[in-house]
Amino acid sequence: MLFNSIEFLLFFPIVTIIYFLLGHKDRWWWLLVASCVFYMVFKPEYLLILGFTIIIDYFAGIWIENAVGKRRKWFLIISLVANIGVLAFFKYTNFAIFALAQANIAHFKLLDFILPIGLSFHTFQAMSYTIEVYRGNQKSERHFGLYALYVMFYPQLVAGPIERPQNVLHQFYERKYFDYQRVTSGLKLIAWGLFKKVVIADRLALFADKVYNSPMEYEGVPIIVATIFFTFQIYCDFSGYSDIALGTAEVMGFKLMKNFDRPYFSKSISEFWRRWHISLSTWFRDYLYIPLGGNRVGKTRQYFNQFFVFAVSGLWHGANWNFIIWGALHGFYLVFARVTQKPRAAFNKITGLEKKPFLLKTLQAFTTFCLVAFAWIFFRGNYLEQSQLFHLVTHLFSNLPILKEFLTFNYISQNVFLNFTLIEFLIAIGLIIFMEIIHYIQRDKSIRQLVSTFPIAVRWMLYYFFIMAFFILGVFDKPAQFIYFQF
Amino acid sequence: MNVKQFLFKAFLLSLLTWGTIEAVYYFDPYKKYDLETSYNAVIIDKYKRLQETASPKIVLIAGSNFAYGINSKLIADSLKKPVVNMAIHYDYGTTFMLNQISSELRKGDTVIMGFEYIIESKGNKSEQLLMARYFPKAKEWMEFDDIFEEIREKSQLRINIFKTVLGRLLKNKEITYQVSDTTSVFFRGGTNEYGDLISHFNNPPMKVIPRAILSDKESLKDAIVDMNFFYKTMKARGVKVYFVYPTYSKANYDLDKAIINRYQKEYQKYAQFPILGKPTDFVFADSLYHDMAYHLTKKGGDIRTQKIIQLVRKSGL
Numbered sequence: 001m002l003f004n005s006i007e008f009l010l011f012f013p014i015v016t017i018i019y020f021l022l023g024h025k026d027r028w029w030w031l032l033v034a035s036c037v038f039y040m041v042f043k044p045e046y047l048l049i050l051g052f053t054i055i056i057d058y059f060a061g062i063w064i065e066n067a068v069g070k071r072r073k074w075f076l077i078i079s080l081v082a083n084i085g086v087l088a089f090f091k092y093t094n095f096a097i098f099a100l101a102q103a104n105i106a107h108f109k110l111l112d113f114i115l116p117i118g119l120s121f122h123t124f125q126a127m128s129y130t131i132e133v134y135r136g137n138q139k140s141e142r143h144f145g146l147y148a149l150y151v152m153f154y155p156q157l158v159a160g161p162i163e164r165p166q167n168v169l170h171q172f173y174e175r176k177y178f179d180y181q182r183v184t185s186g187l188k189l190i191a192w193g194l195f196k197k198v199v200i201a202d203r204l205a206l207f208a209d210k211v212y213n214s215p216m217e218y219e220g221v222p223i224i225v226a227t228i229f230f231t232f233q234i235y236c237d238f239s240g241y242s243d244i245a246l247g248t249a250e251v252m253g254f255k256l257m258k259n260f261d262r263p264y265f266s267k268s269i270s271e272f273w274r275r276w277h278i279s280l281s282t283w284f285r286d287y288l289y290i291p292l293g294g295n296r297v298g299k300t301r302q303y304f305n306q307f308f309v310f311a312v313s314g315l316w317h318g319a320n321w322n323f324i325i326w327g328a329l330h331g332f333y334l335v336f337a338r339v340t341q342k343p344r345a346a347f348n349k350i351t352g353l354e355k356k357p358f359l360l361k362t363l364q365a366f367t368t369f370c371l372v373a374f375a376w377i378f379f380r381g382n383y384l385e386q387s388q389l390f391h392l393v394t395h396l397f398s399n400l401p402i403l404k405e406f407l408t409f410n411y412i413s414q415n416v417f418l419n420f421t422l423i424e425f426l427i428a429i430g431l432i433i434f435m436e437i438i439h440y441i442q443r444d445k446s447i448r449q450l451v452s453t454f455p456i457a458v459r460w461m462l463y464y465f466f467i468m469a470f471f472i473l474g475v476f477d478k479p480a481q482f483i484y485f486q487f
Numbered sequence: 488m489n490v491k492q493f494l495f496k497a498f499l500l501s502l503l504t505w506g507t508i509e510a511v512y513y514f515d516p517y518k519k520y521d522l523e524t525s526y527n528a529v530i531i532d533k534y535k536r537l538q539e540t541a542s543p544k545i546v547l548i549a550g551s552n553f554a555y556g557i558n559s560k561l562i563a564d565s566l567k568k569p570v571v572n573m574a575i576h577y578d579y580g581t582t583f584m585l586n587q588i589s590s591e592l593r594k595g596d597t598v599i600m601g602f603e604y605i606i607e608s609k610g611n612k613s614e615q616l617l618m619a620r621y622f623p624k625a626k627e628w629m630e631f632d633d634i635f636e637e638i639r640e641k642s643q644l645r646i647n648i649f650k651t652v653l654g655r656l657l658k659n660k661e662i663t664y665q666v667s668d669t670t671s672v673f674f675r676g677g678t679n680e681y682g683d684l685i686s687h688f689n690n691p692p693m694k695v696i697p698r699a700i701l702s703d704k705e706s707l708k709d710a711i712v713d714m715n716f717f718y719k720t721m722k723a724r725g726v727k728v729y730f731v732y733p734t735y736s737k738a739n740y741d742l743d744k745a746i747i748n749r750y751q752k753e754y755q756k757y758a759q760f761p762i763l764g765k766p767t768d769f770v771f772a773d774s775l776y777h778d779m780a781y782h783l784t785k786k787g788g789d790i791r792t793q794k795i796i797q798l799v800r801k802s803g804l
Contacts (some may be wrong), residue, residue: 006639177492467504472650476643
């Protein structure tokens, strides 16, 4: 079920109202049933896949806890093999078949099935449970229903945040009450998430899709414009989803981990990854980077580990070379940043930038933004043919106009507005600025708390205009899927 | 604050916001003007003719390729039967369009279907609902998959109308449409007494007919299933039903030949109704097209109509 669908508009209040009407003891099964319904809207039979890994991991958790010595490790391996096996089979089999055929090694028939929605998310969440039990950070969950709910909790089931058992499982045992402040705060977060998705992301998508759907027709400025719009589109799309997930959970009294923290204000790539898809980057840090040696190994090995983790993170996103390149590119950025740390510091000193912190930070943020935006080309080019993607990357700076040519309405209309009207372009830009202003305000204080301090008349006017703006500026032609659903 | 108070507030806010949208939908200041000028409202005139024309009659049904490229008078004079051209726009889909005419067909009537290569069974619900806004009977022709689709589509229509009204209030300028002008095409009043679109006759045709979009992945099977059902129902009622391929400009045909051949094979495989001619019978030089691969000029329409008459005669009608 999509968060931006009519179905969810009916599903959410019904589930929430009944949730609060039920006694504490009955709530877990109600949420579990609701989560099953939420998932089954996509493809009912795929519930069996989830069921399979849930059963394996539930028992693996108990066995790991009860076992001693090497047996603990074996039970963990059974759990990991089951999870990674399901993920590999559904997500990477066709990729492997295709790669073997391309390399002319072996030719197999491609398998014909649709990827289970959100598979990478709930598999990683399930894996974090058995790993944490193995590490002794989490007691095994004996209540099968609650464990199933941990994996299937509908707000974060299909696109995260990828939770840790320590953060979520205990919350299912806690008695939740209807708290007006919390419920309205959660609803405001849902509204903001929906706004980011339906109004900003889907509107920016109109611009980005225009170029990315027929890449060979464009060169230079239009590719740059579309890439910048996609950079904000994917942020609004994914962080919008996360906001709705967090808000939905908050309404019912659950606190999920923050997944985004104004990533485009980052001054370095490493900072970007501390602010973007936080639940995934910390997952890779804790369960892959650190076990590989983390920062405890030699520098060359550290660089390799960093690069490797990011390439794997790319592969996590999708069984496609584009995602691997995207991940590897980020890995390269990070390694490059570490290798050039000293020369860059020396450069800042010589040029005097060091003494102008605002200018330095602005330059760093701008550079980081450009690097991230460039990498998104590979991510967005997921469905493109190799030649089309190659065209986009190699023609990014082709055919750039001289200033005189650039400043003509005809040129701007075709290459910057991408043949949309001036008003449509200004609305898109205005929405990005609006969002970043909100982010800027949120640096120090919560907008939601701020709004709740306003007099009731002002508050209601704000709510009214916000909702009307949602209807007026939203793109409702077809309920667009969230980009991260495909993973 | 208890749950009841919260629910009351939430209800009140929903009422205020959605109420504004509903109010604009029902008290739309432009509704009367749109009823007189909108292309979707042309159904009022076409349906009136369909109801008033005595049987045996010939009814033409398709998307804009029939609206543009048919000379109904020529058919009526040649076949000595009154003709009603019900074609408006392909996007209504086969289910809707065939439902539209079925209740008004009697024994002895003839239906000629000429759906485009991009026809779908379900069609565009927004277009259908927009028609129903001007012509409430159209609601009877609509079929929704489920209640969610119905709510979604109806809400979407209201939001679109709200946006449009707001935009028009800000612009405060309405476009006027006339058959005699050289720009407008799609408006109520742009058709002749038979239902043929004539508003483009005065307009200069495009020098180069743009590329049409035919997808490699689409199938016409669902639409053919609709046509089969319609054919069987009508056959039982004593109504003859034929299919002719849509017209398609030569340059576009050359590019889309493989896809069109595949569609033709689908028709040959699944269709239970008689098909008159083949796709190439209706492929003409680009100079006979007005603004796209399906839209013929007056001259092109006459040539194509002659071809249809010839095929219908050959079939023994």
